[in-house]
Amino acid sequence: MRFTQKQIAAEAERIFARLQHVKWTREDCELIAPLTLEINLLKKEQDALILAHSYQTPDIMYGVADFLGDSYGLSRIASQHPAKKIIFCSVHFMGETAKILSPEKEVLVPTVAGCSLAESITARDVKALRRRHPGAGVVCYVNTSASVKAESDACCTSANVVKIVEAMPQKDIIFIPDKLMGQNMRGMTSKNIILWNGTCIVHDHFTPETVEEVKKLYPGVRVLAHTECEPAVIGKVDMAGSTSQMLDYVSKTDAKTFMLVTECGLSDRVRAENRDKEIVGTCNLCPYMKKIALKDVLTSLKEPSLKQAITIPEGILKRAKRSLDRMFALEREYDAKKGHG
Ligand code: SF4
Known part of the structure; x- marks a missing residue:
């Protein structure tokens, strides 16, 4: 053209x-x-x-x-x-x-x-987990394939994971596939969390030392991390959450200097959209994205x-949709119980 x-x-x-x-x-x-x-x-x-x-x-x-x-x-x-x-x-x-x-x-x-998290688990693995832990509920992070969603009881996002796990009727919850997100959640829920060994290769690479160095170099810096990072990193930061929650925090906070412990694209978004804010420290690139x-x-x-073109067999699509619908229902239930629904 x-x-x-x-x-x-x-x-x-x-x-x-x-x-x-x-x-x-x-x-x-x-x-x-x-x-x-x-x-x-x-x-x-x-x-x-x-x-x-x-x-x-x-x-x-x-x-x-x-x-x-x-x-x-x-x-x-x-x-x-x-x-x-x-x-x-x-x-x-x-x-x-x-x-x-x-x-x-x-x-x-x-x-x-692909994605290291989504590829760490298959529908067959979920069925095997259910056999190994009869009676446990299965919550899958949204970073999973349609066929894994179809085998799960409910889906969740990084923003609502604690609410969904808490609202599940079972005491034992198989949380898949992000081991680190599951570890981060453990202190925030009364449930017994059974983990799978998946990680996001981008967030798994950050260490607590990286955060400490940046804090020393830039006094007053606010450090934000994605909850796909390990608990030792999360323990050092000022705020941990999803990409949307991090963006929201940056735009609504008066501080001027931030480190975003996540994929570099998010730092680019902050630079392009919040010109009065400075981003310091390192970030990691996702080779898949x-x-x-x-x-x-x-x-x-x-x-x-x-x-x-994305195609999903009808049976899988319907069952995966059920997991996503269950997420909304559980979130509503949780909010209603806590009085902020
Ligand atoms: S950053 Fe990349 S590897 Fe990590 S969860 Fe997202 S797509 Fe997967």
């Missing part, structure tokens, strides 16, 4: 307004402008919605995405939006979650990318392959 020099210059300027804050040059923006122009044009023609997880690269987040967020929040947006086609820039299980909530829509992922490039987004609109 050919665009005029004037169109390319205007598009480069639009992208540069945001990307300059994450160190992109005007020349970088000029290079990607024909691509973002074409993607945005096709998106309009096809009545498609582009969703990008906060761990995506800034060119995808600010060049073509309609909404940014975490996996569950974006899946809810997809289900409530009138668009018939969803391009979900994230890893495969997140595309599946969107499809479970919107089975009537065409859901595509630009690249088929970073597999997705703008050219893949274009392919998913222009000539989508079978691999890019």
